[in-house]
Amino acid sequence: MEGKGEFTFPASLQTKYVGEMNDGMFHGKGTLYFQDGSKFVGEWEKGVNVTGQYIFADGLKYEPEDWEYCDGFDRRFFTEICNGLKPAGRSQLTNRIPPREIPEGCYDCGDGFYNPNTRIVNDYDGKFLRNSDDDEHDWIVKNCRKGWDENVGYQPDIK
Secondary structure, three states: OOOOEEEEEEOOOEEEEEEEEEEEEEEEEEEOOOOOOOEEEEEEEOOOOEEEEEOOOOOOOOOOOOOOOOOOOOOHOOOHHOOOHHHHOOOOOOOOOOOOOOOOOOOEEOOOEEEEEOOOEEOOOOOOOEEHHHHHHHHHHHEEOOOOOOOOOOOOOOO
């Protein structure tokens, strides 16, 4: 096969190459599409990749240097980097756009909303999931997003 073509990998009907080919091999510019929606855009010589870039399904381009996505120094998600972090107290701590509205006094614990007064976790549709034990209660209160704002930082003692 020579010229522009398309090759679907036999082990995965979802992974395919679309691009230039020579003698049945990837040769020239082309794109590998993966089943999760990500892709690798690159250039090949005789079936061997020589340059390219991986692009995640959400559009984020992988950068081997100067990586800015949830690293040890910057906790922001890709969507927050693209759209800007919200002011303190309203930061988006989820990669969901828009973030779920958390009922007042409750926490978003990942699989539903937790009410610390009743110690009940309901799913996002309001259906009962479980009662929390002491360990889960402590973990949720310490780690999960809250449904209210809190002032943080220096607070002068005004009298």
